Structures are given as structure tokens and as C-alpha cells.
Amino acid sequence: MKLSFLDGHTVPRWFWPLVLGLNLLLHLPFFNQPPNSVHVWRQSNTMAVARNLYEEDMNLLRPRVDRRNESDGVTGMQFPSYEWLVAMGYQALGFHEAIPRVVTWLIFAGGVLAFFALVQRLSGSRWLAAVGAWGLSWSPELFYHSINALPDVLALSASIAGLFYFLRWYQERRPLDFWLSLLLTTLAGLTKLQYLVIGFPIAVLILRDLWQRRLSWRRDALPLLVFAVVTVGCTLAWYAYAVRLIETSGLADFGLELRPATDVAVAIKTLTHNLISDIPELLINYGNFGLLVLGLVAVVRGGYVRRYWFGPLLAWALALLAYHLIELRQMSVHQYYMLPYLPVLFLLVVVGAGWLAQKPKWRWALALLLVAQPVLAFVRIAPARWMGGAREVPTELFDAATRAELDNAVPDSALCVVGPDESGCKYFYFLHKKGFGYNESAQLFEPVAGGQPYLANCIHRGAQYLYTNDTTLLTQDPRLQPYVARTVKQVGDFRVLALRPAVSAPDSTSAR
Template sequence: MRPHPALSGTPPKGIWWPIGLGTLLRLFQIWMPVLGVHSWRQADTAAMARHFSQNNTPIWLPQIDWGGASAGFVESEFPIYPFLVSRMYALTGVQEWLGRGLSVLCSGLTIWLVIRLGRRWFNPNAGWWAGLAFAVAPLGVYFGRTFQAEALLLLCAAAALESLSLWRERRSRWALALSWIGLTTAGLIKVIPLLWLGLPLLMVQLTAAPRERAEPWPTLLNRSIRLLSSAWFWLYIGTSLATVAAWYWHAHNLGQSSGLSFGFWGAGADRSSASLLLDANSWINLLLRVVVRLLAVVGAPFLLLGLHKSWRTGGGQIAISGMVGLLLCTIATMRSSTIHEYYQLPLLLFSSPLIGLGWQCWQPTRPRWQPRLVLSLGLAISITVLSVDYWAVEQRQSRAWMPLARTIRNELPETARIVSVTSTDPTLLNLARRQGWLISSKQLTPERLQRWQAAGATHLAGSFVWDKTYRPMPDQREQRLRTLAGSSPNAWIDQRRQAYLIPIDDLHPQH
């Protein structure tokens, strides 16, 4: 009898199936303006790309929109993603779908690398299903087409893992160099990959061949001693850390001189929280987010099955070390992790191969209709989550904010400086493609209006019903803003009285 494909290790189809499906899902609404979930993060990235293109500034001088009357140079992560987008802008002009397209390209390549990692750690069949799990994960789909560097970050991490494995097998220098580039670029994009990526890279060197049983402690100790005595190991680690440190030293100095920063360091960073670490609700919410948005619910039992089947193998230990690294990063950045769901996104690199292995072990023993039902259910859950939690939010915010943004683009000169009444959210400034100030509606005072006017502010802009682009405006502040707009003879108010654009000259201190 011919063995079942899952048992023989033969992938059920070509790798273009998961890559094609994942790319198709990520192309949905690719033309949308930079709005939606985490639009504030995307807006800053899009602003950097626009400024790189328009001002022809070098990559080490990133600019944002909320610098007031200044040039807007900011302390930031290494801006390789917006700089790459700006090179495309040089050919076509500012077309923000190109930034989303770059994310889709990076995400498609990552699906291919996840398939390779699944093959390497387990077998070809597990690799194919790993690619499919990564392709349809709701969080992977959404952040695989957003205007931010997360898709490039995952690509670099996956490339570092695959290349270092190739180097271990073949001792190819180009593979080692490619792994170094992947690790270093990931660290430049965000510092925390040095932990969640560094641990599995270390395990690649210390474990047995991925498909073999784990080695005893004496052998593991011998491997560790040999690795620590290797010159290439210290050169690899040392130069990577030095490169990352050099950039963040430069970025810190840039922030010190401009006064503008994303708040990486110091008490103002507010990334960790002891109270959240001890709060059971925080962990329950994170778990639900992972199960629903990362694993599409049906992936959870196959992840557990894959962990059970692989924890004594080299490949399983590599994947588990990545998950442990992410847990440590979550503990170190608990507040940020609970707010920014893309902090859990790298989990897909390690959970997807385990899900693929779990599926491979479960599928052959079931009647054909059961796997088909589970696959259909997983895809339906993924599309439902994407539709309700992500795509619909982009459409709703576009209807609320784009009329105001287009009015600013069309009626005001490019040199106009806008006071955006959207608290700390720069989305409106990016949509309008203007620079200026960010202010909360509760901080509007005659003294501030006078200072902005003296600094060159020309207009006050915002919404009556939205404080940030995603947070409703309190009733009392809405009434105050409507009164303020009504006092201006030249104010622009949209047809539904949702937004306003008021010349600063119309606003006198008594208002």
C-alpha cells in the first residue's frame, strides 16, 4: 500500500499555494490610506518615507510631521523600511500603496522561509502546513500589509535563522554573512529581536541536527565550550551588537538635539509594568489575543500537539527557544506588549512550524471530511477577524477623516503648519501631508494658540466626534470645539459636521 503523503514526508501541493493565498489576503484594501488599527505607528513611518523622498535627506536623518516649526528630525529605530519606500517614491511620487506593497512582498518571502524552516526542523509536509498557518493567521495578514517595518522585521529574522542553519551544514561564508545581516537589521529595526531571535540562533548552533533527538547535557556542554572558543562567534555577535549600539547612540544624539523622540529610553519609555505582570487579566487578554488573532483558534490544539511531538528534537528545541525568548520580551515590555499587538507577531515564526507538525500528525488518522472542515473553519475565522477588527476599521476611519485631509491637501499650501487636535496621534498630519503640532482637545488654551501663531501655525484641524483617530471625543470637549469653530467666519466644517479646519488668525485669546 502506498503511504499517506503526510507520513511519507511529501508535501500535499506546491509551495505556491500557501504563498499565493497569503499574498492574496494581504492585497485586500492595499490602496487604503494610512488609517486603521495602529495607524499612529504607520503614520510616522509613512511621514518618514515622504520626507526622505521630498527632502532627499540621508537615511540617518529621519523626519516626522509633529515637530512643530522645526524640521522634525527624530530619535527613532533605524529607518530602513521608510527609506526603501522613499526610493520607490522617487520614481512614482508619493503613493502610499507602495509601502503596503513592500510589506506584502516581505511577508510573501517570509511565508517561503517559514516553509523552509518547517522542512528543516521537521519534514517537508510539516513545512508546507507551516507556510499555510503563517499565510492565513489574522495578525500576520494585517501586519503583512501595513505601512510599518514589522513585515521586513519578520523577513530578516526568518532569513537569519535559515541562513545560519545553512552555514552550520555547509560552512558557507555567504550564508553566515546573510545571517549576520538578518540579525543586525532586525536589531536595528527593533532592539528586542536581539533576545527573541538571539536565543533560537544560539540553539541552532548548540542543538543536534533539527530532526534528531536532543543530545545529553555533556554533549551540549561540549558544544557550548567549542562555540564560546570560536572566533567567528564573537565576531558575529560583537559586530552585530556594535552596529546596533552605534545607530541608537546616533539616534539618541539626534533626539537630544531636536527634542523629538519615540521614547525608547528612560522613565518616559513606560514599556514595563510590575502591576500588569501580576495582573491575571493582562495575561488572559494576551492569551485570547494570541489564540484568536494569531492562531485563528483552530491552530491552538495543533500547536500544543506539535510541542508535544517535538520538544525532544533539535528542531523543536529551536522553535521552543524562540517562544521562550518572546515570553521574556513580553515580561520585559509588559505594558507595550498589552497595547501593541504587533509585539506578539514574531510568535508566528516559531508557532507555525509547530502547528504544521501537529497537523501532520493528526491529519492521516482522520476521515477526509474532518481536515477539510477544520481548514474551512480556520479560514472563515481568519477572514471574520480581519473583516471585523481590521478592514472595517480602515473603511470607517477613512470616511471620518479623509474629507478633512483632502481639504487640507487641496486648499492649503504645502508650507502651511497645522495644529492637529488629535492628542498624540499623528495620523491626520500624515493624511494631510503637512507638518505641525499635536495637541489634545483638553489642552487648547488662548496662550497656546498665541504661541502656535507666533511659531507659524496657520490652521487648527480635528474632529468634533473623535479625540484621536480611534477614540471618541467626550461630550463636553465636543461642545467646546463646536463653539470655537462657530466663532470663526472662515472655518471649514464638513457636511456632516464631523470635522473642522479653522484659520488660527480667526481665533482670538478670549475664545
């Protein structure tokens, strides 16, 4: 049987219906799930900000979190572009758990289309572009997050599209391409700062062409200056503003600092795990790993150093390596921080696939690797993260009926003390409450400024109810009882307790 789509030239008409249709079909059973599984805290915080935009104020400059103490919840974070899109969905259709997942998947699909266009621009081959788009669609990490409430998917798609439109403008000088690139690149950087890394291949391309006198400084200086000032200036201005909001509010739900490794042994362990596990298994898919290796060999041995795009793409890769080292502490468990690497990694996969397609006797291997990718992505992600109920979320919060009971136990406007929850956001999001959080129950009785126990301080600042599922605290710790007026609701291990007013709250010695 002759497989014409493996000839290195032909892209069949059914390619896009297959890749996007199959991807959507495999995700479809999970669209109605609430946040669940790995990095559920990040999903919860993102969806809480979106819900607060929808319910309180659609002002993009004033994003609000749930763990807000007695404040209005306004704090600094990355630019809430994704959260605002989700809030717009809520405005149009009402609050539904599926809306963030649908919004993310549509953004993901746009990113796949943009990557196809970028690879075709770089290689001149629709077939190689199709291989790249197919591979990107089945990155297990992206397969997981392509229906999660994760701003990184918007930043990734916007950065790929921004780079594509810049390169097309650079070669063809169509004004619309310039403005689209400016908008998308700025959006990528605002949404997640690390996606401004696409500026490195752009800068190297420009500097090289200036050196080789391929650019007219008189003609090109102004648009290039505008591009640099707007993309970098807007992004840095926003993050400076966000840091100031965090300092003003004292609400540090979103970390905006650098996190390099502080221990050499830990750094080596993290880098080793990234190389032998995260990249082949989660980032590119085992079905692409062999193609990646072939691509690296082809680049080294095939004279790619002399290619037009080699220098800019090498700069892109080196900038990503520097970013990885700067954020190395995050890379041990936060694989979504490595999503910016996908375009560069899949460009190498494309090179490897192109080399293999030129070997007719090995095309069966190429076909096998391509067919295996959706299977491997689904098997790696779906059973472990979406099937089997609640993952990293208490069952009472994951189940819609029990969650509604807990939500409706007290008014949404009442300030609550909620925990124990190390994330500071999961319980708040699922319970649809605002107020004071705590990581572990012992924290409730630790003195804070002024010498008051933390729980007494929360009551003094307006807390009316306590939500907790710590059965040891509820049944064996006598220090809690003087603060409790009555039990409002019990659902599974969770109890909702009405707290005594501040005038009745004991001091730190009365419960001893």
C-alpha cells in the same frame, strides 16, 4: 477519495501558487485603502516618515516626523529600513497609497518562504515545512498587518531568514550563508530590537556544541565573534543614537523605552487575555489552536527533550516569555508586539500536524483544520477592519475627495496647529501638514513655559493655520475667537482657520 497531500510526505506542485495566490487574492481589494482601522496611528506615523524621506531627504540617519513644531522634524526611532524601502517605491512610481501595502506584502511573502526553509532545515521534512508556511500565512494578526505599513513585518521576515541562513551556514559552512545571516539578523534587530531574540537559540546551540566539543574554537571563534559583535553592536549603537536624537529634538513620537506592568491585577488580566484570546484567535488562528495543543502534548510526551534542536528552541521560547513580561503593558492592546512569537508557536503547530498525519483515521480532521484557516483569517479581519469605510479615522480624512480639499486648503509648507488627535500623527499624515499637535481642545488654552497659552505660543513660533474637527470648540468656546483671522475652508466637521499673527495674539486673560 485519497488525499495524498495529507500523507505526511507529499507537497503538491500547486502548493505555492495556492498559498501565495489565495493570500494575495484575498488582500487585493484593499490595496488602495489609506491607513485604516486598528493601529492606524502606527501606520500613519510610519507612512509619514516614508513620505518625508521621499519629499525632504532620503538620509536614513535623519528620519523626520510631521508633528515637529517649528523644527526640521528629525528625531529618533527604530532604524527606518522599511520606511526607506517605501520611499524608494515613491521615488520610482510617485506617491500612491498602495505602495506601502505592496512592499509589505512582498516582504511577508518572503517571510513565508523563509519559514518554509527554516522548518525544513529543523525537521528534514518538506511536508511539515509546507504545513508551517500554510499556517503562518493565515495568522489573523499577520494577515492584517501583511498589507499594512508596519516595520515589524520586515523585522519578522528578516529574523526568520537570518536564523535559517545561520543554521545552514553552521551545518554546511558556505560563506554566502554567513554573510546573508549577518545582514538579515542585523536588519531585523535594527528594524525592531525585539527580533534580536533569535540570538538566544543561536547562543545556546553554540555553547552546547562547544561543551560537547563539536566545534573547533580555533576554526569557529572569529566568524562567531564577528556575528555577535556586528548584530548586537550595530543594533545597540543605532538605538543609542536614536535616543540621543529624541533628547536633542524633544520629539518623542516613537517610544524606545521598556514598558513592564506596574500593577499585579492588570498584569494577570493582560496575561489571561493573551492566553485565552490573543494567541488562539489572533496570533495562530483557531484552525491551528488544536494542532498547537497536540504539538505541546507531543513535545512533553514524545521524547523531544532529547532532540538536537530542543535546547536552542526552548531558549528561544523562554527569551520570548521574558520579552513579553518586560513589555507587558503593551501586550494588552498592541498584539503586533507578539509577532516575534509566531515562528515558535508555529513550530509547535507543525509538530501537532505531523502527529495527526500519522493517524490515517484522523486525517479528515487535519484537512478540515487546514481548509478552515484562510476562511477564519479572512472572516476575523476583513469585515471588521477593511470593509465598511473609515475605522478609527474621521470620514473627511479617509474619503479621497474631502481629504484632498482639506490638504489643498493651505500650502504644505505652512506650519499648522492640528487636532484634537491623541495619536499626534493621524491627522498630520492625512492632511499632509507639519507643525504643532494637541490631544484635546482644552490644551490650546493651557499655559506653557512663559505663561502663554499653548495656541498663542504656537503662533509665536510660526503657526499660521488651525485644523480642527471639534465642533464644540468652534461653536461654543469664545476663547478661540481672538486667535482666528478667518475661515479658510470647511469640509464636514473640519474647519481650516487662518490664525492672527503673533503680534495680535491675546494673552491668557483676554478671552475670559
